[in-house]
Amino acid sequence: MKFRLRGHSYPQLQHYLEIHWVNTHKARLLSSVRAIEQLLQHRYLSVRHWAATRAVVAELAKYWSGWKSHTQMHRVLQQAQCTVNELNAWQEEDLAQFREAFVQSQLSRYEAFFDTVCGHPMTQAQRRACVVQDERQLLLAGAGTGKTSVMVAKAAYLLHSKQAEAEQVLMLAYGKEAADEMQQRLKDSKVTVECATFHSLGLGIIAQVEGHKPKLSALCLNDGARERFxxxxxxxxxxxxxxxxxxxxxxxxxxxxxxxxxxxxxxxxxxxxxxxxxxxxxxxxxxxxxxxxxxxxxxxxxxxxxxxxxxxxxxxxxxxxEQCIDFDDMITRAIDYVRRGQFCSPWHYVLVDEFQDISPLRARLVKALLAQNDKNALFAVGDDWQAIYRFSGGDVSMTTHFADHFGQATIQQLDMTFRYSQQLLDIASEFVCQNPNQLVKRVNASNVATSPALVARPDSNDALSTTIEAFLDLTAEPCSLLILARNHKFLPSSEEISSLAQRFPRVRITALTFHGAKGKEADFSLLLGLHQGSVPARAHNAAITEALLPESELYPDAEERRLFYVALTRARLQTCLLVPEEPSPFIEEVLALATEL
Missing domain, CATH: 1.10.10 (Arc Repressor Mutant, subunit A)
Structure with missing residues (x-):
C-alpha cells in the first residue's frame, strides 16, 4: 500500500505512520493472543503446544516487544502486547510454574470426578497422571499401585473434560485376560472406548483393509503341530x-x-x-x-x-x-497397511498398559498409528521393575530409555501401593534396585503390617501344611494363598492342592510359576523351589536365540532379579520363603536386607 502525506511535520508523519502500522497489524496480534489464551486456559501446556506457542510468540515479539509508540494504544492492545512480552521472556521455571498452576486448577475443578470415577477416591499421584496430558507420557506404576485404575480414569477424564471423543481413544493391553479386565473396569465406570490386545488390534486393521478377517494358522496355536511340520x-x-x-x-x-x-x-x-x-x-x-x-x-x-x-x-x-496368517503377520501386515495409508487411524490418544513388556515390533505399530495424526498422544503405563518377558521379545529399554525411543516425554510415578506393607515394600525395592539400571521410584505403602511381612521357614516334607497353619493364625477370615515357584516341577500337584484345600477349607489355594503370578495377588504367598541353580535360573539360550532377542543387559541376572521381585510382591499380609539346604543367593540377599531394614 502506498499513500502520500504533505504539509506535515516529522512528528506528525511518525504519528500517522504508527497509527497505520497498528491498525494494519493489530488484528493478527489480537487473534493470535486470543488463541494462545484459549489454549493456556483449557489445555495442559504440552511439549507440542508450548513449541507452537513459543514460535508464534517469538514472531509477534519481533514486531511488538520493542514497540515504543507515542500513540495511545487501546487498552486491549496494550494487554495483548504485555502478554507477548511476558511469554517471550519465559524460562523453564516459568513454564513449570504455569503447568503446575494448571494441574492444580484441574484437580480442583474435577475433584468430585476423581473421587468417584473408579468407585473410590484416587490418590493425588493418580489424579495428576490423568490431568497432565503430554504428547509422550510415561507413568511408572509399581506393583499394587493401581495402574489399571489410572488407565480407566485417564480415558474417562479425556472424555469428561471434552478433550477427546470416545472413538478417538484406544487402549491397548498386553494379553487377552488383561484386556478383558480393562474392558470390564471401563464398563463399570461407564466409559465406552475401544480396548484391545496388540494382536486383536492388528487383526481388526487387516480385516478393515482386506474386507474380511483372516484365518489364524493352526500351526501357531499348537507347538506340537508346528514342530511336526x-x-x-x-x-x-x-x-x-x-x-x-x-x-x-x-x-x-x-x-x-x-x-x-x-x-x-x-x-x-x-x-x-x-x-x-x-x-x-x-x-x-x-x-x-x-x-x-x-x-x-x-x-x-x-x-x-x-x-x-x-x-x-x-x-x-x-x-x-492355507490362506491364513500367524501372530507376527497380524502385527507386520497391520503396520504396512497403516504406513501406506490403507488404514486411517481414528485414534488421537493411545493408552498402553504393561509397557515394560512391549516388543520392538509392537512399538513400531504404536509409532505408525501415532504418525498418522498430527494431534497424537501416547500414554504408556509400566514398571521396569517387573519387566520379565525378554524371552518372548519384551524390550525393557523401551521403558528405561522411553524418550530415546518415542521423543521428549513427561515421566511420572505412582507413589502409593495398596497391596502390601512398608516392610515388604522396602525389602523388595532395595532388592530389585541392586541393579543400578533400574529406574529409582519412591513408593509408600498404604497399610502398616501387624506381623512380619516376610518370613522364612526350613523346606521340609510338611512345610506346606505348617506354613498354611501359621498363615491361618494371622486371620480368622477366609483367605487366599498363592504357592509360587520358578518352575512347574517345584509346584505341588493338583492332587496335593486338593488335599490341602480339604484340610484347610478357609484357604483358597492357587499354584503358579513366578511368571504366571504377574498381575496376581492374594492374602498370603508361599515361595518354594528356591534352590541354588534354580533361582536365579541358570539355563542359557543358544547364541542364535540370544541374537534374535532384544539386547541383553550387562547386570548379572537382571531379569531373574526382577522376576524374583514379582514373586516377592504378591501378598497383602505375609510372604513366606521356604529355604532349602542349598538356598538361592537371592534368599540370602533378601533375608539380609530384611535384617538391615
Missing amino acids: IADTLASLCQDPQYQRDLLALLKNEFSATQQSQGPDLGSHAATKLIRQFSEALSFYKQALFLGKAQALSQEFALWTTCFRPVLADYQLYLQK
Whole structure:
C-alpha cells in the first residue's frame, strides 16, 4: 500500500505512520493472543503446544516487544502486547510454574470426578497422571499401585473434560485376560472406548483393509503341530545332498551330534532340540526380517541361517496355501497397511498398559498409528521393575530409555501401593534396585503390617501344611494363598492342592510359576523351589536365540532379579520363603536386607 502525506511535520508523519502500522497489524496480534489464551486456559501446556506457542510468540515479539509508540494504544492492545512480552521472556521455571498452576486448577475443578470415577477416591499421584496430558507420557506404576485404575480414569477424564471423543481413544493391553479386565473396569465406570490386545488390534486393521478377517494358522496355536511340520519339512529338504550335509554339520556344531552316513536321524535328541529351536525362531526371525536385522544374523550365523531359511520359506508357503496368517503377520501386515495409508487411524490418544513388556515390533505399530495424526498422544503405563518377558521379545529399554525411543516425554510415578506393607515394600525395592539400571521410584505403602511381612521357614516334607497353619493364625477370615515357584516341577500337584484345600477349607489355594503370578495377588504367598541353580535360573539360550532377542543387559541376572521381585510382591499380609539346604543367593540377599531394614 502506498499513500502520500504533505504539509506535515516529522512528528506528525511518525504519528500517522504508527497509527497505520497498528491498525494494519493489530488484528493478527489480537487473534493470535486470543488463541494462545484459549489454549493456556483449557489445555495442559504440552511439549507440542508450548513449541507452537513459543514460535508464534517469538514472531509477534519481533514486531511488538520493542514497540515504543507515542500513540495511545487501546487498552486491549496494550494487554495483548504485555502478554507477548511476558511469554517471550519465559524460562523453564516459568513454564513449570504455569503447568503446575494448571494441574492444580484441574484437580480442583474435577475433584468430585476423581473421587468417584473408579468407585473410590484416587490418590493425588493418580489424579495428576490423568490431568497432565503430554504428547509422550510415561507413568511408572509399581506393583499394587493401581495402574489399571489410572488407565480407566485417564480415558474417562479425556472424555469428561471434552478433550477427546470416545472413538478417538484406544487402549491397548498386553494379553487377552488383561484386556478383558480393562474392558470390564471401563464398563463399570461407564466409559465406552475401544480396548484391545496388540494382536486383536492388528487383526481388526487387516480385516478393515482386506474386507474380511483372516484365518489364524493352526500351526501357531499348537507347538506340537508346528514342530511336526518342521520335522516333515527337514525330511523333505534332506532329499537335497547339499542341504543334508549342511544340516548334519549344524547338528554336530550346535548339539554335538555324531556324524551319520545315512543322513540325519530326525528322531534323535539333537534333531529334536534343533527342531524345537527352529520352531521358536520362526517368530523372532520373521520379526528380524521386518525390522531389517536379518542380514547381520545371516553373516554371523551363516550355517544356521543356511539351514533355517528354507524351513521359513516352506512355512510361509504353507500359510499362503492355507490362506491364513500367524501372530507376527497380524502385527507386520497391520503396520504396512497403516504406513501406506490403507488404514486411517481414528485414534488421537493411545493408552498402553504393561509397557515394560512391549516388543520392538509392537512399538513400531504404536509409532505408525501415532504418525498418522498430527494431534497424537501416547500414554504408556509400566514398571521396569517387573519387566520379565525378554524371552518372548519384551524390550525393557523401551521403558528405561522411553524418550530415546518415542521423543521428549513427561515421566511420572505412582507413589502409593495398596497391596502390601512398608516392610515388604522396602525389602523388595532395595532388592530389585541392586541393579543400578533400574529406574529409582519412591513408593509408600498404604497399610502398616501387624506381623512380619516376610518370613522364612526350613523346606521340609510338611512345610506346606505348617506354613498354611501359621498363615491361618494371622486371620480368622477366609483367605487366599498363592504357592509360587520358578518352575512347574517345584509346584505341588493338583492332587496335593486338593488335599490341602480339604484340610484347610478357609484357604483358597492357587499354584503358579513366578511368571504366571504377574498381575496376581492374594492374602498370603508361599515361595518354594528356591534352590541354588534354580533361582536365579541358570539355563542359557543358544547364541542364535540370544541374537534374535532384544539386547541383553550387562547386570548379572537382571531379569531373574526382577522376576524374583514379582514373586516377592504378591501378598497383602505375609510372604513366606521356604529355604532349602542349598538356598538361592537371592534368599540370602533378601533375608539380609530384611535384617538391615
